[in-house]
Amino acid sequence: MPVTIARPPSLRGEIIAPGDKSVSHRAVMLNALSSTGTARVTNFSPGDDCASTVEIMRSLGVSITREVGEAGMGDSLTVTGVGLNGLQEPTDILDAGNSGTTTRLMSGILAGRDILSILTGDDSLKSRPMGRVVDPLTQMGAVISGRANNMLAPLVFHGGSIHGLSYAMPVASAQLKSCLLLAGLRADEPTTLTQPAESRDHTERMFSAMGVNLTKLGLDLVLEPSELETVDVEVPGDISSAAFWMVAGICHPDAELMIRNVGINPTRAGIITALQMMGADLTLIDEREVAGEPVADVLVKTSQLKGIGLEGDIVPLLIDEIPVIAVAAALAEGETVVRDAEELRVKESDRIQASISWLNGAGVEAIGTPDGMIVPGGSFIGGGQFQSCDDHRLAMSLGVAGLISTEPITVLDPDVAAISYPSFWKIIEELGGMVG
Numbered sequence: 001m002p003v004t005i006a007r008p009p010s011l012r013g014e015i016i017a018p019g020d021k022s023v024s025h026r027a028v029m030l031n032a033l034s035s036t037g038t039a040r041v042t043n044f045s046p047g048d049d050c051a052s053t054v055e056i057m058r059s060l061g062v063s064i065t066r067e068v069g070e071a072g073m074g075d076s077l078t079v080t081g082v083g084l085n086g087l088q089e090p091t092d093i094l095d096a097g098n099s100g101t102t103t104r105l106m107s108g109i110l111a112g113r114d115i116l117s118i119l120t121g122d123d124s125l126k127s128r129p130m131g132r133v134v135d136p137l138t139q140m141g142a143v144i145s146g147r148a149n150n151m152l153a154p155l156v157f158h159g160g161s162i163h164g165l166s167y168a169m170p171v172a173s174a175q176l177k178s179c180l181l182l183a184g185l186r187a188d189e190p191t192t193l194t195q196p197a198e199s200r201d202h203t204e205r206m207f208s209a210m211g212v213n214l215t216k217l218g219l220d221l222v223l224e225p226s227e228l229e230t231v232d233v234e235v236p237g238d239i240s241s242a243a244f245w246m247v248a249g250i251c252h253p254d255a256e257l258m259i260r261n262v263g264i265n266p267t268r269a270g271i272i273t274a275l276q277m278m279g280a281d282l283t284l285i286d287e288r289e290v291a292g293e294p295v296a297d298v299l300v301k302t303s304q305l306k307g308i309g310l311e312g313d314i315v316p317l318l319i320d321e322i323p324v325i326a327v328a329a330a331l332a333e334g335e336t337v338v339r340d341a342e343e344l345r346v347k348e349s350d351r352i353q354a355s356i357s358w359l360n361g362a363g364v365e366a367i368g369t370p371d372g373m374i375v376p377g378g379s380f381i382g383g384g385q386f387q388s389c390d391d392h393r394l395a396m397s398l399g400v401a402g403l404i405s406t407e408p409i410t411v412l413d414p415d416v417a418a419i420s421y422p423s424f425w426k427i428i429e430e431l432g433g434m435v436g
Helices: 021-032 048-059 098-111 131-139 174-184 203-209 239-252 269-275 312-317 319-331 342-346 351-363 392-404 414-419 424-430
Strands: 003-005 011-016 040-043 064-069 075-079 117-118 142-146 150-160 166-168 192-196 214-217 220-223 255-263 283-290 294-302 336-338 366-368 373-374 383-386 409-411
Touching: 003 424, 011 239, 021 040, 021 048, 021 075, 021 098, 021 174, 021 203, 048 064, 048 098, 048 414, 075 351, 098 117, 098 131, 098 150, 098 174, 117 142, 131 142, 166 203, 174 192, 174 203, 174 220, 203 214, 239 269, 239 283, 239 294, 239 319, 239 392, 239 424, 255 312, 269 283, 269 312, 312 319, 319 336, 319 342, 319 351, 319 373, 342 351, 351 366, 351 373, 351 383, 351 392, 373 392, 392 409, 392 414, 392 424, 414 424
Parallel strands: 011 255, 166 192, 383 409
Antiparallel strands: 003 409, 040 075, 064 075, 117 150, 142 150, 192 220, 214 220, 255 294, 283 294, 336 373, 366 373
């Protein structure tokens, strides 16, 4: 059912960021592969993507219980590990839903096992490139087949055996890196990965906490085959979800928002760097560490923004936030140019084209390029009715745009936000933005 958002007179309040998706996926997967007992995972992400990971691990014989969390907190899980080699052959196809993280990380877990498994997802997921993980896993000895000459899901894992690999990654991708590290845990010799740039390092941090022998030498990672020790995980708040409220708070003409419990891992915090470069009134409060991850409360206020350039090493650190950065860029004084973000072309939608399309439809001058976009800035965001192209981040970017637009914005397919942030529209309503 469509929702319509209109700019309220002011934006005031406190918002608790939901549990981080990336950490939640890994907390379940890695503890499922541990052999030392049962782990407790708290503030688990409420989104559909992480639920897909839980259901797949259950289908592989892992015992996982889930308890609904208190108001403002995520759910709590107990995960009983089966060890690196204890997964059971599933009786049915494994469904990752819309989750690329689930698909690519599970590929590393399923590769080279003496069980048959088939991994698939929804129509959007089945159009996303999987060759980037299939090719190196095949080099490691896994036997994998898929559609379009092994480029697309469904992926079938036929067994094989896993050998160590020295691999120069073609892109800075946490999903690719984590996939190969997960496979390398069961290899017969070390695995060495060379990254072209930094990407989010949640896997490395959790490996360290779980006793894995992983060494970082500059951008190189050297993994010795290792067993995993069970570890309890308190999941920090998701910075990708918090980013929507950051942009709303700095772009609304009368705003002050406090976003609590935000994970500020340096390999994820590119959105904070970018907004500060634009001149945002953004303050980190009570910086602390939770379960090995840096966390802070984020205070944002109405700001005068300027256009910036985003390219190179910072882009992998904010790749998921570029659709909502485009909202801020529309209102900034001066041109914002995004380069080196061709990865956005193969997300849940073509996020470059989808963002440019709705911005143009709302009266904003913006141009797509092969690897990014150009937003001249100095615009206002008008109203209209828009589709999110079944992309949760596009849907929520439209929601934020409605909070600051001159006319109401209607999102025709809002339910897709539940993939990562089921309470997003409820918070919009609490902030006074929901009008229909």
